[in-house]
Amino acid sequence: MSEYRAMEDAQLIELKAKLEKEYKAFQQKGLQLNMARGKPSKDQLDLSMEMLDCVTAKDAMVWEDKLDLRNYGALDGIVEAKRLFAGLLGVAEDEVIVGGNSSLNMMYDTVARCLTHGVDGRQLPWNRQGEVKFLCPTPGYDRHFAICEHFGIKMINVPMRADGPDMDMIEKLVSKDAAIKGIWCVPKYSNPDGVTYSDEVVRRFAALRPAAGDFRIFWDNAYCVHDFTDQPDTLLNIMDECKKRGREDMVYAFASTSKISFSGSGVAAMAASKKNLAFIKKLLSIQTIGPDKLNQLRHVKFFGDADGVRAHMKKHAAILKPKFDCVLRWLDREIRPCGIGSWQEPHGGYFVSFHTLEGCAKRVVFLCKEAGVVLTGAGATYPYGIDPLDANIRIAPTFPPVGELEVAMELFCLCVKLASVEKILADRV
Amino acid sequence: MSEYRAMEDAQLIELKAKLEKEYKAFQQKGLQLNMARGKPSKDQLDLSMEMLDCVTAKDAMVWEDKLDLRNYGALDGIVEAKRLFAGLLGVAEDEVIVGGNSSLNMMYDTVARCLTHGVDGRQLPWNRQGEVKFLCPTPGYDRHFAICEHFGIKMINVPMRADGPDMDMIEKLVSKDAAIKGIWCVPKYSNPDGVTYSDEVVRRFAALRPAAGDFRIFWDNAYCVHDFTDQPDTLLNIMDECKKRGREDMVYAFASTSKISFSGSGVAAMAASKKNLAFIKKLLSIQTIGPDKLNQLRHVKFFGDADGVRAHMKKHAAILKPKFDCVLRWLDREIRPCGIGSWQEPHGGYFVSFHTLEGCAKRVVFLCKEAGVVLTGAGATYPYGIDPLDANIRIAPTFPPVGELEVAMELFCLCVKLASVEKILADRV
Numbered sequence: 001m002s003e004y005r006a007m008e009d010a011q012l013i014e015l016k017a018k019l020e021k022e023y024k025a026f027q028q029k030g031l032q033l034n035m036a037r038g039k040p041s042k043d044q045l046d047l048s049m050e051m052l053d054c055v056t057a058k059d060a061m062v063w064e065d066k067l068d069l070r071n072y073g074a075l076d077g078i079v080e081a082k083r084l085f086a087g088l089l090g091v092a093e094d095e096v097i098v099g100g101n102s103s104l105n106m107m108y109d110t111v112a113r114c115l116t117h118g119v120d121g122r123q124l125p126w127n128r129q130g131e132v133k134f135l136c137p138t139p140g141y142d143r144h145f146a147i148c149e150h151f152g153i154k155m156i157n158v159p160m161r162a163d164g165p166d167m168d169m170i171e172k173l174v175s176k177d178a179a180i181k182g183i184w185c186v187p188k189y190s191n192p193d194g195v196t197y198s199d200e201v202v203r204r205f206a207a208l209r210p211a212a213g214d215f216r217i218f219w220d221n222a223y224c225v226h227d228f229t230d231q232p233d234t235l236l237n238i239m240d241e242c243k244k245r246g247r248e249d250m251v252y253a254f255a256s257t258s259k260i261s262f263s264g265s266g267v268a269a270m271a272a273s274k275k276n277l278a279f280i281k282k283l284l285s286i287q288t289i290g291p292d293k294l295n296q297l298r299h300v301k302f303f304g305d306a307d308g309v310r311a312h313m314k315k316h317a318a319i320l321k322p323k324f325d326c327v328l329r330w331l332d333r334e335i336r337p338c339g340i341g342s343w344q345e346p347h348g349g350y351f352v353s354f355h356t357l358e359g360c361a362k363r364v365v366f367l368c369k370e371a372g373v374v375l376t377g378a379g380a381t382y383p384y385g386i387d388p389l390d391a392n393i394r395i396a397p398t399f400p401p402v403g404e405l406e407v408a409m410e411l412f413c414l415c416v417k418l419a420s421v422e423k424i425l426a427d428r429v
Numbered sequence: 430m431s432e433y434r435a436m437e438d439a440q441l442i443e444l445k446a447k448l449e450k451e452y453k454a455f456q457q458k459g460l461q462l463n464m465a466r467g468k469p470s471k472d473q474l475d476l477s478m479e480m481l482d483c484v485t486a487k488d489a490m491v492w493e494d495k496l497d498l499r500n501y502g503a504l505d506g507i508v509e510a511k512r513l514f515a516g517l518l519g520v521a522e523d524e525v526i527v528g529g530n531s532s533l534n535m536m537y538d539t540v541a542r543c544l545t546h547g548v549d550g551r552q553l554p555w556n557r558q559g560e561v562k563f564l565c566p567t568p569g570y571d572r573h574f575a576i577c578e579h580f581g582i583k584m585i586n587v588p589m590r591a592d593g594p595d596m597d598m599i600e601k602l603v604s605k606d607a608a609i610k611g612i613w614c615v616p617k618y619s620n621p622d623g624v625t626y627s628d629e630v631v632r633r634f635a636a637l638r639p640a641a642g643d644f645r646i647f648w649d650n651a652y653c654v655h656d657f658t659d660q661p662d663t664l665l666n667i668m669d670e671c672k673k674r675g676r677e678d679m680v681y682a683f684a685s686t687s688k689i690s691f692s693g694s695g696v697a698a699m700a701a702s703k704k705n706l707a708f709i710k711k712l713l714s715i716q717t718i719g720p721d722k723l724n725q726l727r728h729v730k731f732f733g734d735a736d737g738v739r740a741h742m743k744k745h746a747a748i749l750k751p752k753f754d755c756v757l758r759w760l761d762r763e764i765r766p767c768g769i770g771s772w773q774e775p776h777g778g779y780f781v782s783f784h785t786l787e788g789c790a791k792r793v794v795f796l797c798k799e800a801g802v803v804l805t806g807a808g809a810t811y812p813y814g815i816d817p818l819d820a821n822i823r824i825a826p827t828f829p830p831v832g833e834l835e836v837a838m839e840l841f842c843l844c845v846k847l848a849s850v851e852k853i854l855a856d857r858v
Contacts, residue, residue, distance in 0.1 A: 039500055039501050042497060042500075045490070045497065048499075049486040052484055052486050052488070052723070053485050053486050055481055056482050056485075057478040059481070061474070068471060068474065068693070069693050070474040070477075070692065072466065072468050072687075072692045072693060074693070100529045100530060100720075101717075101720060101721040102717045102719065102720075104717055104718045105716055108715065109716075112541060112545075116541075116580065143715075146715050147715060147716075150712070151545065258501075258718070262499040262500070262723065263499065263500050263501045263718070264497070264498050264499045264503070264719065264721070264722040265498070265499060265722060265724065266721075283579070286537065286572075286576060287533070287538075288531045288533055288537070289530070289531040289533045289534070289572075289687070290530065290531065290693065291529075292530040292693070292721060292724060293693040294481070294691065294693065294694035295694065295721060
C-alpha cells in the first residue's frame with residue numbers, strides 16, 4: 001500500500017474497482033453490527049451484579065445521617081454517596097449533590113435553571129439578558145450540543161488540540177463577549193477524541209476572566225476513572241485550581257456511575273462551590289422530592305469508596321483494552337500507510353475519534369451503514385450536526401464483542417479507503 | 430362544653446384562663462412531635478421490604494422488550510412498568526411514561542417543557558404568549574403552587590367544594606381567558622381536603638372548552654389507590670371521559686409509588702394521550718438518558734400488576750385507619766361541640782383538612798409549635814402561602830405512632846380552643 005494522494009489517476013481507478021468489489025462482497029454478508037453509542041458491553045455490566053445484593057430486606061435502612069433512607073428527605077443525596085463522589089471528583093463532601101440515574105439530566109437541569117433563574121439569585125437569569133452563547137470544543141458530545149440547541153443557546157465551535165481545546169481562542173472570546181455564558185468540557189478522555197486536558201489547559205481555565213460574571217464551565221468528568229491502559233492520563237483538579245484564584249464559583253462538575261456500575265441503574269452527581277450549591281438546592285427543592293436513596297446506598301456498599309471504584313475500573317479496563325487495541329490495530333495497518341486519516345490513541349474513555357480526508361465522513365458512515373455496520377452519524381460530534389470539514393467519525397468500540405469488532409473494523413477501513421479514493425479522484429476532475 | 434360563640438364574655442374569659450393554664454402545662458412536657466408532612470411511617474415502609482430482594486445478582490436482566498435493563502435504553506420506562514401504571518391510572522400502556530423516583534419532578538418538568546417548548550410543537554411555548562396563569566383549587570398542595578411561583582405563573586384560587594373544585598368558576602374562567610394554561614388537581618382524596626371529585630365534576634372537566642388551545646389539566650392522581658376505609662371513594666376515569674369528547678390531549682395525569690413502596694426509592698409515572706407523549710418523549714430525549722430501569726423491574730416483580738398494588742394498599746390501610754380515627758375522634762369530641770372548626774372525614778389519602786374560625790389558623794399553628802408539635806405552616810395550602818381567611822390547617826397524621834398522635838391531637842384541640850376564645854373575645858371589643 002502507498003499514500004493514496006501520491007497515486008496516479010490510473011492506479012486510483014484500478015484501486016477503486018478493487019475496493020468496490022470487496023465492498024460488494026461485504027454487502028452480501030448481511031452484517032448487523034452497531035458501533036454507534038458509547039454503551040458498556042454485557043461483560044462490563046456483569047461486573048457489578050453483586051451490587052444488586054447489597055441492599056436486601058434484611059439490611060439496615062438508617063445510616064450516618066440518621067434518616068430512614070426509604071422515606072422522604074436528603075434532597076441532595078445521602079452523605080455516604082456524597083463522600084464517594086467527593087473522592088472521585090476531588091472536592092469536599094459538602095460540594096456535592098448526588099442525584100438519580102442520569103448526569104445528562106443534571107446537566108440539562110443546571111442549564112435550565114441558569115436560563116430561568118440565573119446562577120446565584122443576584123444576577124439576572126441568562127434568558128433575560130438577550131442572546132445566550134456557549135463555547136463548544138469540537139468534536140464533542142452530541143448530547144451536550146443538543147441541550148444548547150433545545151434551549152436556543154447559540155453554539156460557537158472551538159477546535160480541540162492534542163492537550164485540550166484552543167485556550168487562546170477561549171480566553172479571547174470569553175473576555176470580550178458577556179453573552180458567552182458557558183462552555184462544555186469533557187476534560188478527561190474527551191468525547192470523542194480521548195484527549196485529557198493538560199495541566200496548563202486546566203490552569204488557564206481556572207484563570208479565565210470572562211466578561212460575563214455568570215459564566216460557568218460545565219466540566220463533564222464522565223470518564224474520570226475510565227482508564228484502560230497502564231499509563232493512565234492524569235487530570236489536574238480544576239476546583240483546586242479555581243479555589244487558589246478565588247474562582248470556584250465558575251465550575252459545575254458532573255460525573256456518574258453509568259459506565260462504572262449500570263448505565264440503566266446508576267447514580268449521577270454534580271460538584272460545585274458551596275455558594276453555587278446553596279442556590280441550586282433552593283431551586284432543586286421546588287423541582288423534586290429527592291433522588292432514589294436506596295440505589296445510592298447500594299453503590300456505597302458495593303464500592304466502599306473512591307479507591308474501591310478505581311479497583312473496579314481495572315476490571316472494566318481488562319475488557320475494554322482488547323477492543324480499543326483491535327480498532328487501533330486495524331487503523332494502523334490499513335489506514336496509516338495510505339495517508340487517508342488521523343486519530344488519537346486514547347488511554348481511556350469510550351471512543352476513538354477518526355478524522356477522514358476532508359469531505360469523506362458522511363460517505364464513510366453511509367457506506368458502512370449500507371453494508372450493515374451502524375456508526376455514530378457523521379456530524380453528530382459538532383454543534384447543529386454540522387462538521388465544517390465533514391471529516392470526523394466517532395468510533396464506539398465498547399459494546400460489540402471483539403469478534404464482531406474485527407469484522408466491523410475491516411469494513412470500516414474498506415469504506416474509508418473507498419470514500420477516500422472517490423474523493424481524491426473527484427477533486428482531480 | 431357548649432358553642433363558644435354563644436357564650437357570655439365572662440364565661441369566655443374564665444374559659445380562656447383555664448385553657449391557658451392547660452396550655453402552660455403542655456409546654457412543660459417538652460414534646461417534640463411532627464405532623465407537618467405527608468410521610469409514611471416506618472411500619473408502612475416495612476411492608477415493602479421484600480421488594481428489595483426482587484432483583485438480585487441471580488436474576489434475569491432481559492425482559493419483555495429484549496433490552497438488557499442494566500444498559501442504556503427505554504427512555505420512557507420498561508414495558509412491564511408501563512403496564513403496571515396503565516392499570517393504576519386506567520389508560521393504555523402506550524399512554525404512559527415511567528420515570529424516576531419523583532412524580533413532583535415529572536410535574537415540574539412538564540410545566541417547564543410547556544413554558545419553553547409548548548404542548549405540541551405547533552402552538553407557541555407558553556412563555557412566548559405573555560402572562561401565564563394557572564387555576565389552583567384551594568386549599569391545595571403547596572408543592573404544586575411552589576412550581577407556579579418558581580416560574581412566575583400567576584395563580585388564581587378556586588374554592589374547593591365537597592365534590593371537587595367550583596366548576597362554575599372554572600368553566601367561566603377558562604372559557605374567557607386564554608392566558609389560563611393549566612389547573613392543578615388532586616382528584617382523589619385531594620390534598621389536603623381528602624375530597625374525591627364527583628362523576629359530575631370529572632365530566633365537566635372533560636367537557637371544558639378553554640379559550641387556550643394549549644390548556645392542560647394537571648391531574649395529580651397521587652392517592653389513586655390510597656383508600657383506608659371499607660367504603661373507598663371512586664373516581665371517574667378522566668381520560669375515558671376526555672376520549673369520548675375527543676379531548677384527550679387536555680390531560681396530563683401523574684402518579685407514583687412514593688406512598689405505596691418507598692418514598693425514598695419509588696417509581697413515578699405520567700399518563701397522557703399518544704399525541705402528547707410523542708411530543709414529550711422527543712423533548713425528554715434531550716433531557717435525560719433514561720430512568721432507573723432496575724428499580725422499575727423491582728416494582729413490577731414485587732407488585733405484579735395493579736391488583737397486586739391494590740392488595741398491598743390494604744396493608745397500608747390497616748396502619749393508617751387507626752391514625753385517622755384518632756384525629757377524627759379528637760376533633761369530634763373536643764371541637765364539634767364548641768362550634769369552632771369544620772373538617773371532612775376522608776376515606777383515604779394522607780390528610781385531614783381542618784378549618785378554624787376565620788383568622789385563627791396561624792395562631793393555632795404557632796401555639797402548637799411553641800408547645801412542641803410542628804404542623805404544616807398555616808397558609809401553605811394556598812398559593813403564595815396566603816390563606817385569605819387564615820383558617821385552613823393541614824393535619825398529617827400518617828408518620829407519628831398513634832400514641833404520639835393522641836398527645837399531639839390533645840394539644841391541637843387545646844390550641845384550637847384557645848385561639849378561638851382569643852379571637853371571639855378580640856372580635857367583641
